[in-house]
Amino acid sequence: MRGGLVPLGPGQRVLAVADDLSGAAETAAALLSRTTRTRVLLDPRTATPAPVGTTTVFDLDSRQLSATGAADRITAAMTGLAPGTLVLKKVDSLLRGNLAAEIAALAATGRGVLLAPALPTAHRTVRDGVLHTDGVPLHTGNAWRAETAPPPRSIAEALRAPVALLGLASVRGPAHLLRTALREALATGLPVVADGETDADLDALLAAALDVDPRVALAGSGGLALALGRTLDGGPPAPLPPPGPATRPLLVVVGTAEPLAAEQVRRLVTDGAALYSLDPGAPYPGDPLPPLHPGSTVLTLRPGGPPDPAAARAIVRNLARTAAALLDAAPGPADLVLTGGETARRVLEALAVRELRPWGQVHHGAVLATTPDGRTVVTRPGSFGDADSLRLIARALRAPAARAPAADSAAPHTPADATPAGRTPAARTAVHPPPDPGRPAPTPRRISLDHAKGPFMNATPAAPAGTEPTAAEKSDALPVIAVTMGDGAGIGPEVIVPALLDPGTLSRIRPVVVGDAERLRRAAELVGLADRAEIVTVEGPGDAEFTPGRINVIDLGLLPADLPWGTLSAVAGDAAYQYVRVAAELALSGAVQGICTAPLNKEALHAGGHLYPGHTELLAHLTGVEEVSMMLSTDTVKVIHVTTHIGLIDAVKRIEPGLVERTVRRGHDALVRAGVEHPVIGVCGINPHAGENGLFGYGEEEEKIVPALEILRADGIDARGPLPADTAFFLAGRGDYDLIVAMYHDQGHGPVKILGLEAGVNLTVGLPVIRTSVDHGTAFDIAGTGTADPGSMIEALRQAAELAPSPTG
Known part of the structure; x- marks a missing residue:
């Protein structure tokens, strides 16, 4: 890791402060480790002294306060700290709130301040002291549409004070030069604002800060919190614990004004959740409320015009009081999903909750x-998550919305306020009673949020009684994925165990490992999950049972018990081959619907007698396919390769129009199957500047690429190029292209590893079965240490679930 990042000891006290609850929870989840106790306190005045090794996160609830009030809360939180306490100020990744006053209050304590607000996982970066969202400067986009003030043009403008800027050149320079630059910047007495675009940048900044002055007050978004979490001794936290009983109702309160929230709610309602839409302008308490639905209930604000920032606080308080009334009227306890920091805070206040114990994240920000x-x-910032965020959270909590059959979206809906004269106001809530057992159940309907009428709310029924599938039926509908263990001397076993214990995994797939059961047990011990993982040997997928904590293994028994970690081994190389062979046989027989592979070591594979360049070519051979393509997939960019594991000179020789055309078609078809109806595809050239009209090279673009593009375009495929590779990846990073076609290995791999290695997934396109893989190697240097990050494996399993067909028969 750049910058010499050294883990902090288990005795380290950490105090983090945030200005709203979702930010505090996000920070707490980032700082979790196995050797520290982490707590979120909603009222710092009730805090007891933090024991050694405790991470305390205060929600100062200062987002809506005056600048003076926010500064006073920072000062109070910093008073009486135990010596050696590390301080982190969580700031909003869009620079909202009382940033200037809070940073000034931090500086007034006599500590230097390092502000690094980049949040790479959400594509929020800092260049030249300017915050960018998805490559667009904050002040030119619409991320601040719900704010009353105009967005700042720079971080210095947001702070309303001069700053010392630490640019990317310094951040990415040698560690000793970065330390010198930081030391000089802190010596000015000004807040130090640091550029950053990647997690590696934030790791380097943190390492330099801890080395230069451990007393420096760190300020940053969740990205800096994650960097600090990576330093805490003991490695990452254990997987999320089993949630409450599945019979508990789930109340989802959506108080955010983000446009994506409406689509998130719509998808959950389509799954059968009951919907209560509140009129933002109606006084509390309004009409009588229906009870919570036994499955999931969504409580949100009715869509309308642009949000009114001035009235937002009162609206959220009414929403929270309504949620509390629903919970108070419920016959038993209910679990909660709260989106938006202000909403989460007010709901928990109404329930007299003063402390949270975080366990982890369902997805980034959903704590x-x-x-x-x-x-x-589960708390989540309003601007986080994709369109399926609420669905994923509901499933992870094991209180999913009732599954309604596919519905006729054109079915008429009677508005809630279309009530005959003389009816009571309660009738306007349009609550649908359960069907009469003696009559046929009505066909469920999808209810558009645009149809929510009435002065207060609209309640949408869940699926009719008797249509909810059993737990076994839900599981049987999930694809079975064979997970190959990879090279047993590498980190494959160490990322497989936590990935299969992740709560989202069993909600998406039925995984069966092909590998070595004893090696997985040793890996479970290394990562601290031996008490949570039940590793069971099975003969095949038909014998497997899919319950939380259970890992099913088809045990080939090929590894010796004393196989050392991190060492090249012909035995491990041969075993890795056999795992893939068995998985391919299972796929061809229809026993599994997809394959997800942990990394193998090519040198070990060859030493074991199997001369294949890698997984891609091996699987093509085992499944009888002559030609396949490698696709790398991250949230930022997707890349498919015309050539992969051959030398550069040989790659240029191999590229020809037919190969280019077939590669583009495979990529196009894969995206269409994944739901991209009309993919826009950028095709890289071979030479610098794509040859620049013959200036570079010998006309390779015109000879090898242009004829293929002409055929593809004639067939209606939107393939553009040849493009200079540096331009292509820049444009893809800001969203102009759905897919980039790279001509050779490093042309595609280099940018992907910069733009999204942590969550990268390797797909093999063109096989008769879905195959995904982590986008990292065996990492022999850290194998056996229990520190490997399972994030890429979790993402590979998620993409396998999305792409694999449902089981048949």
Whole structure:
């Protein structure tokens, strides 16, 4: 890791402060480790002294305060700190809130301040002291549409004070020069604003800060919190614990004004959740409320015009009071999903909750925690998550919305306010009673949020009684994925165990490992999950049972018990081949619907007698396919390769129009199957500047690429190029292209590893079965240490679930 990042010891005290609850929870989840106790306190005045090794996160609830009030809360939180306490100020990744006053208050304590607000995982970066979102400067985009003030043109403008800027050149320079630059910047007495675009940048900054002055006050978004979490001794936290009973109702409260929230709600309602839409302008308490649905209930604000920032606080308070009334009227405890920091805070206040214990994240920013009274609560910033965020959270909590059959979206809906004269106001809530057992159940309907009428709310029914599938039926509908263990001397076993214990995995797939059961047990011990993982040997997928904590293994028994970690081994290379062979046989027989591979070591594979360049070519051979393509997939960019594991000179020789055409078609077809109806594809050239009209090279673009593009375009495929590779990846990074076609290995791999290695997934396109893989190697240097990050494996399993067909028969 750049910058010599050294893990902090288990005795380290950490105090983090945030200005809203979702930010505090996000920070707490980032700082989780196995050797520290992490707590989120909603009222710092009730805090007891933090024991050694405790991470405390205060929600100062200062987002809506005056600048003076926010500064006073920072000062109070910093008073009386134990010596050696590391301080982190969580700032909003879009620079909202009382940033200037809070940073000034931090500086007034006599500590230097390092502000690094980049959040790479959300594509929020800092260049030349300017915050960018998805490559666009904050002040030119619409990310601040719900704010009353115009967005700042720079971080210095947001702070309303001069700053010392630490540019990318310094951040990415040698560690000793970065330390010198930081030391000189801190010596100015000004807040130091650091550029950053990647997690590696933030790791380097943190390492330099801890080395130069451990007393420096760190300020940053969740990205800096994640960097700090990576330094905490003991490695990453254990997977999320099993949530509360599946019979508990789930209340999802959506108080955010983000446009994506409406689509997230719509998808959850389509799954059968009951919907209560509140009129933002109606006084509390409004019409009588229907009870919580036994499955999932969504409580949100009715869509309308642009959000009114001035009235937002009062609207959220009414929303929280409504949520509390629903919970108070419920016959038993209910679990919660709360989106938007202000919404989360007000709901928990209404329930008299003063402390949360975080356990981890369902997805980035969606933090799962428990309350002292036993509720499970997921908090999430309003701007986080994709369109399926609420679906994923509901499934992870095991209180999914009732599954309704596919519905007729054109079915008429009677508006809630279309009520005959003389009816009571309660009738306007349009609550649909359960069907009469003696009559046929009505066909469920999808209800558009645009149809929510009435002065207060619209309640949408869940699926009719008797249509909810059993747990076994839900599981049987999930694809079975064979997970190959890879090279047993590498980190494959160490990333497989936590990935298969991740709560989202069993909600998407039925995984069966092909590998070595004893090696997985040793890996479970290394990562601290031996008490949570039940590793069971099975003969095949038909014998497997899919319950939380259980890992099913087809045990080939090929590894010796004393196989050392991190060492090249012909035995491990041969075993890795056999795991893939068995998985391919299972796929061809229809026993599994997809394959997800942990990394193998090519040198070990060859030493074991199997001379294949890698997984791609090996699987093509085993499945009888003559030609396949490698595709790398991250949230930022997707890349398919015309050539892969051959030398550069040989690659240029091999490229010809037919190969280019077939590669583009495979990529196009894969994206269409994944739901991209009309993919826009950028095709790289071979030479610098794509030859620049013959200036570079010998006309390779015109000879080898242009004829293929002409054929593809004639067939209606939107393939553009040849493009200079540096331009192509820049444009793809900002969203102009759905797919980039790279001509050779390093042309595609280099940019992908910069833009999204941590969550990267390797797909093999053109096989008769879906195959995904982590986008990292065996990492012999850290194998056996228990520190490997399972994130890429979790993402590979997620993409396998999305792409694999449902089982048949």
